[in-house]
Every structure is written in structure tokens, then in C-alpha cells.
Amino acid sequence: MKSGLKFPIYLDYSATTPVDPRVAEKMIPYLTEHFGNPASRSHAFGWKAEEAVEEARAQVAALVNCDPKELVWTSGATESINLALKGAAEFYKTKGRHLVTVKTEHKATLDTMRELERRGFEVTYLDVDGEGLVDLNALEAALRKDTILVSVMYVNNEIGVIQDIPAIGEICRRRGILFHVDAAQATGKVDIDLGALKVDLMSFSAHKTYGPKGVGALFIRRKPRVRLEPQIHGGGHERGFRSGTLPTHQIVGMGEAFRIAKLEMGAERERIRALSRRLLEGIREIEEVYVNGSLERRVPHNLNVSFNFVEGESLIMAVKDIAVSSGSACTSASLEPSYVLRALGRSDELAHSSIRFTLGRFTTEEEIEYTVAHLKTKVAKLRDMSPLWEMYKEGVDLNSVQWAAH
Amino acid sequence: MAYSSKVIDHYENPRNVGSFDKSDPSVGTGMVGAPACGDVMKLQIKVNEQGIIEDARFKTYGCGSAIASSSLATEWMKGKTLEEAEKIRNTQIAEELALPPVKIHCSILAEDAIKAAIADYRRKHGLAPQKDASRDERKVA
Numbered sequence: 001m002k003s004g005l006k007f008p009i010y011l012d013y014s015a016t017t018p019v020d021p022r023v024a025e026k027m028i029p030y031l032t033e034h035f036g037n038p039a040s041r042s043h044a045f046g047w048k049a050e051e052a053v054e055e056a057r058a059q060v061a062a063l064v065n066c067d068p069k070e071l072v073w074t075s076g077a078t079e080s081i082n083l084a085l086k087g088a089a090e091f092y093k094t095k096g097r098h099l100v101t102v103k104t105e106h107k108a109t110l111d112t113m114r115e116l117e118r119r120g121f122e123v124t125y126l127d128v129d130g131e132g133l134v135d136l137n138a139l140e141a142a143l144r145k146d147t148i149l150v151s152v153m154y155v156n157n158e159i160g161v162i163q164d165i166p167a168i169g170e171i172c173r174r175r176g177i178l179f180h181v182d183a184a185q186a187t188g189k190v191d192i193d194l195g196a197l198k199v200d201l202m203s204f205s206a207h208k209t210y211g212p213k214g215v216g217a218l219f220i221r222r223k224p225r226v227r228l229e230p231q232i233h234g235g236g237h238e239r240g241f242r243s244g245t246l247p248t249h250q251i252v253g254m255g256e257a258f259r260i261a262k263l264e265m266g267a268e269r270e271r272i273r274a275l276s277r278r279l280l281e282g283i284r285e286i287e288e289v290y291v292n293g294s295l296e297r298r299v300p301h302n303l304n305v306s307f308n309f310v311e312g313e314s315l316i317m318a319v320k321d322i323a324v325s326s327g328s329a330c331t332s333a334s335l336e337p338s339y340v341l342r343a344l345g346r347s348d349e350l351a352h353s354s355i356r357f358t359l360g361r362f363t364t365e366e367e368i369e370y371t372v373a374h375l376k377t378k379v380a381k382l383r384d385m386s387p388l389w390e391m392y393k394e395g396v397d398l399n400s401v402q403w404a405a406h
Numbered sequence: 407m408a409y410s411s412k413v414i415d416h417y418e419n420p421r422n423v424g425s426f427d428k429s430d431p432s433v434g435t436g437m438v439g440a441p442a443c444g445d446v447m448k449l450q451i452k453v454n455e456q457g458i459i460e461d462a463r464f465k466t467y468g469c470g471s472a473i474a475s476s477s478l479a480t481e482w483m484k485g486k487t488l489e490e491a492e493k494i495r496n497t498q499i500a501e502e503l504a505l506p507p508v509k510i511h512c513s514i515l516a517e518d519a520i521k522a523a524i525a526d527y528r529r530k531h532g533l534a535p536q537k538d539a540s541r542d543e544r545k546v547a
Contacts, residue, residue, distance in 0.1 A: 311444055313469035317409070317417060337444070348442040385423050385473065387448035387465040388441060403440035404522070 008323045009367045013208075013301060013360030014157050014185060015325060019253065020210040020361070026256040027212065030249035038246045039237065049248045056255025060204065060217055063187060063258040066194040072218045072238045073246055077184035078108040080203035080218035081151075083242065084180045085112045087228030088149050088201065089121055092178070096146030099123045102134055102163075103343040105153050109182055113151075130345050131294035132161040140171055149178045154186035158340040158356060159293030160302025162190060169198030178226065184208050184216075188261035189269065189299045194219060200226045206250070210361060211257030215250035218242075264361075272359050273300035275368050279357060282372030286379055288392070290350055292341055303357045306341075306350040309389040310382040315355060318378035322371055325356045349388075349398075409470055410504035416474035421481050424463040426450045434527025438518045444468060445512065447476045449519040451483060451491075453527055459483045459491055464519075471509040475499050475516035488524050 010018075019027075030052060038053045040046025054068070061068040074080045089099060101113055103125045113123045124142045128134055134152060143150070150172050152163050165181055172179040179198065184205035186192060194202065202219040206212055220226050220241065234243025280303055283289055288308035307315060312326035337351035346354075357371070383389040391398060409417070425448075426433040432452050439446040445468040452461040462480035466473045478499055483491045496513040499505075505513055 309467065311468050311472075313444075314417070314473060317414075317470045348444070352441070352444040385420060385465055386467045387437065387446055388467045390425065390448075390465060398441065403442075403446070404438050404518075 004364075005366055005370060007321045009321060009371060010323045011357045011359060011363065011367070011371065012323045012325055013363075014160075014356065014358035016207050016213065017210045017360055018362065019207075019212050020257060020260060022260060023211055023253050023256045027249045027253040030252050034248070036248070038248055039235065049246075052248055052252050053246055056251045059255035059259040059262075063262045064183075064192045064194050064202070064204075064219065065196075066219055067222065070194075070219050070222050072220060072241045073251055074216045074218055074242055075214055076207070076216040077106075077182065077203045077205035078216075080205075080216050081106075081108045081180075081182055082112050083218055083228060083231050084201040084203060084220075085109065085116065085149065085151060086231055087241075088178055088180070088226070089116050089119075090229040091227045092148045093121070096144075096148045097121045098144050098147040099149045099151070100126065100139070100142050100147060101151040102126045102128060102153070104128050104132060104156055104158075104340045105151065106157055106182060106184070109151055109153070128343050131297070132156060132159050132292075132340075132344050133294060133297060134163055134168070136164065136167055136171065139168060143171070143175060143177060147175075147177050149180060151180040151182070153182035153184075154192070155183075155189060155299050156293070156340065157185050158338060159304045159344070160185075160299045160358070161293045162186075162297045162299060164297075165199065166197055173198040185299075187258065188265050189301060191265075194221075200224075201228075204254075206254035206257055209257050209261050212250055212253040215247060215254045217254070268361060269300060272363065275363055275365065276300045276303055276357075276359055278365070279303055279359070279368050279372060282368075283375060286376060290346075292344060292346060292350075292354060301359050303359075304341075304354060305357070306346065306354040307379050308350065308353060309386050309392055310353050310379055312352050312354055314382055315353070315378065318382055319355075319371075319374055321374065326354060412503050413470050413474040413505070416477040416503070417470045420464075420473060420477045422461075422463050422477065423465065425465065426452055426461075426463055431530060434523045434525075434530065436519045436522025436524070436526055438522050439468070439515050441467065445472050445515055447472065447515055447519040449476060449479060449516075449523045451523045451527060453488065457487050459486055459488070468512065468515075469509070471503065471505055472512040472515065474503050475505075475512045476519060478502060479516045479520055483520060488527070491520060492524055494520055 034048045036045025036049040038049040057068040057071050117123050169179050178200045180201035181199050182203050188209040200221045204217045206215045230241050232243050237243045290306040292304040316326050337348055341351035428435050434451045437448045448465045450463045451459045454460045462483045464476040464480045466476045496517040499513040499516055500510050
């Protein structure tokens, strides 16, 4: 074991990120000292908390170039997505009942869309190409006179591909259709300019960008004005969009995290690009390895790779010194492989043999070198145990085999 | 996913990984499962003239529980007659390895692999296939 390495090595930044120590430090006083309710207008405790909330709101707005008044605090991107989709669908349902999204969206979007279907809306789920990208012509063709909302994620959580949000925004705006973007995985990784993007609603998460879990935000454009039916009722907080006492410490955390992201994103992206290049180089020295998703239109933080003839869960067990995630069925509750990898057209076998590596702010060169060496050893060991590898080496065409499945 | 120490042991130190020559008359080969399901097991037995399984080998494409189930199967089969080996139940494998409910199917596949290897050996030697009494009482946890 090399000195300086802490095990397990964390390479699952897309699942969540550690709170940046600077963020944690900023948050703590708001737990025990400045604990006032930001809605308390009559005393200094409240004023102080409100000040902190508005400062944070401005910090988030600064990262994405929008008006702070256009941001509503939520408990996280999942809630933001629910508010955006249900809120808009219910408000504009007299205009039309057709919604469009993509098969590779996060479950927060897909499951909300299913719920809207149960409520009588019609949803089109667009396919993606083999690289994971939406075909703009197919998108345009899917839009109808009764389409009221399109939802596409900026950066995919499993494969890290970046959709052409500017172009999709243009298409939607031309037709007067609302456009929602799930940007949970995008903040701190790609530049987001809501001054230029024709996006009406955008969902943000704190814990994907070195902020705390349990807080997020929803951008709701004011010009042209977007209307939503609130989903959580109560004291009318956040201009009626989302009732509930604001968690000052959480919000301060998100603000500080986004402030740091704006400052450090450029340099961080380049540092991570170099690391992920090295990781890919190393992984490519292994035979029969497939990268899932476009390499060009992708955030450098994400590398999703299938190791043919080796099963994903056994691979994760093999690299247990490294925290990663797999698109393998065994690691999800059902026995089905990742729907994102399936949507790319990946065979079940390759979907089963996939590992997602996501790098982040605290990833080091040493960790990457260890990972590369470790992978080579373990993949070789598992292939020695694999009947499929044996058959491949013997020149057997596995597609021609009659399997005795149970 | 938390694995039992026995599963981890079989995974770290698998017993009897490898292959026999399929064409060898004393060898029976069973291949079960499918890549699309994420589980493929190849189990081979070497049977001596007394009808005793003197050696066994496995190769498995599958999760830790699948690898452990097939590794354990090869351990248990050694020294048994074909009839005795056929009596190995998936429930015994699952119990020995403390498999959680979501992994029971790995033990079932291992039991299938054992039977397939034995059936293959029998077929090669023109022996009548045994009536598979176990299928009626197969338990799925």
C-alpha cells in the first residue's frame, strides 16, 4: 500500500461529493449561533438568517448567470424536478397535455413523468443514439401543437454526456414550448449561462457540487414569465412557490459551494481532464474494453467503461479498495441492467460488465495510478475465472451459442 | 452489498478454477446460465472408473455470490458418486454461504450446473439419465 493513499479510494463523485471543508466551516455558525428563522421579520435573529439566505441566493445566481429573484430553494434536485414538471404541467394543462423527455433521464424525471401519465398527460420518451446524445431532428419531429414542456438533462449522471441544451432551447422557444433542464450533474463542470440559454426551468443540487445533501434550487424564468402550480403548501415561502421554513445552514452551504465552483471550475476541469485521460489510457491497455457514451461531448469527470467477459458486481468486489458504481443488474435491486446503457444500444452483457468512475476535486494522481494497476490485475484474475473469456480466446462466437438460461 | 465472510473467502481464494479437456471421456461438462442474465457457470467433473468424482473444475461469469456458489459446488462434489452429487441442493449452498434472498438464484444455477455436468457425463457413457426427483421438491427461498 502506498503511503498517502486513503482507502477506499473515492471515485464515485457522481453519486455524491464530500462537503468542501470551506463550505462546512461557513455553515456551522448557522446551526448554533445564527439559528434564526429567515422568515422572522421582527428581530435580528431573523434578519441575520435572511441576509445569509439572500447572499447564498446571489451566489447561486452568479454561477448560472440568472437573477437571484428567479431562484427558489428546495430540498434537492429531485424536489426541484418534481416542482418544475408537475407544477408546469398542471398550470398549463389547458394549453395542452403532451410532454417530451429522454429515455436516459434520471429517475426523478422519469418517475415524475410516469406520475403525470397516470394523471392523464401523454409523454414521449425520446431515444438516444449510440453515443447517448439526443437527435435534434427526432426531438423536433416529436413536438406537437399540444406539447407544453420538454425536459432534458444537461449532463447525464451515468455516462457524463452533455446534451446540446442551447440548440434544444432554441427549438422549444421558437414554438413557445417550456424547456426544463436537470442540471444536477452540470454545475461546476460545464459553464451555464441562463442569460444566453433559452431555458425556462432549471434544477440544481448542492451535494453534487461539494455542498450538503438535502438542499437544491429551481430556476424559474421571469422574462418571459413561467408559471407553476406549487407542490408544497403552507406559509407561502419563496413567493408561494415552495412553503416551508428555509434551512439557513443548508442554503448557506449551497451558496458557498457554488461560489467556490464559479471560482475554481476552470482550473479544476483541466486538472481532472488530465487525470481522466491517464485513467482512460491505463484502462485501454486492457483488452476488450468499451467506453460507454460519447467521449467528445462528455464531462472529463466521468468515465464509464465496460470490461467484456467480466461481470460488473464481481468486478466491483474485486476493486473493493476503490469506491465506484456499476451499471450491473446485480447492484440494483432488480435483476435488470442499467436502462441508460440499454438505451445506448449496449448488449446486456456489456451493460452488466460496466463500471462508472467519476473523478472530483480531491482525486489525486496517485489514486489514479493505483486504480489503473489494480484494475489490470483484477480484470485479469476475473477473466481467468470466466468461461466467456475462455470461449472468446478459443475463437467461439458467443452470439451463436445456445444458452441454457434458467 | 455486504457479503458473508464465506462468500468473500471463495471469491478471494476460489477453489478449483480451471478447465478439463472437454473431449476427455472421463470428463462431464455442464454450462448453464446466459450472459444476458449476468450469470454463466461452467462446471466440469472428472469421474474415475468406480463412478466417483475425483476432481472438479469451474469457471464462472457472475457476481461474487455466483462465483462462491460454483466454487463451493466443486468442493462438495469431489469424492462423491454421481448419485450423491446429484443430491446437492441449492438450499444447502445458500445456507453455507449465507446468501441473501436476492442472491438465491446463484445457488440454483450452481445446482443446475452440477446436474448438467453429471448429465453430460452420463450421456457420453450411454447411461440412462436419472429421474430428477429433486426438481419436485426444489425450494426457492
